[in-house]
Amino acid sequence: MASALINVPAKAKRGDIIEIKTLMSHIMETGYRHTASGEIVPRDIITSFTCRYNGTEIFRADLFPAIAANPFITFFTTATESGRFEFEWIGDRGFSETATASITVE
């Protein structure tokens, strides 16, 4: 169901500052909308996003209903060594997704 799009440069020079772009498909239901019959649509959002670089946490975000559907987050990091980026999204109703990307640092 859920799918992630990750954009990490495949190669970088040691010490380069690289941009990481992530997108996770998710409805991000705010919990403030009503149906035609007046019932509140229950909240269903991603609450937390984490990125680890070879096991070390380099970026974390707390998300609130004010984040648009399909949360798109970009940030920067310094390329220090070849390895793997791990991405994790955690949300309401037991939502939990992970994705990985690898980088070669020369």
Next chain:
Amino acid sequence: MHDQSTRRDFIALAGSAAVFAVTLRPAEATPATLAAAIRNVVGAEPVKTGKVKLDVPPLVENGNTVPMTVSVAHPMAPEDHVVSIHVLNEKNPQPNISNFYLGPHAGRAQVSTRIRLADSQKIVAIAKLSDGSFWSASVEVVVTLAACTEDVI
């Protein structure tokens, strides 16, 4: 003739009212919820203006997806860096938009995402530095189509 004089009177009155409103408006028209949310982030520390750059289009057609970029003009050295960036708003149902936690590893303190805005309002970004100081920037955004609270069909 009588009509015209009333119209003129009205315009004069409206003009003076507008001037009055502008002069009366305080420098920080921060509603209580936003002020409370800022206190939640910074505690008792003073918040200085500067360093932070909050990039949001000033006129937004669709409040459901508004591109936003926050950057902090500060070095990212291990001994002196940006620890976190907090984005808050004035008139959405909740004052928080998001919190971003960075480290010296980030290289550049810049984050982009897409947000929702329920009304024309002020958005505030606050950056926490490793020395414990807080810096902020705010922008006024005009939204023509609001998000969050519309009915589901």
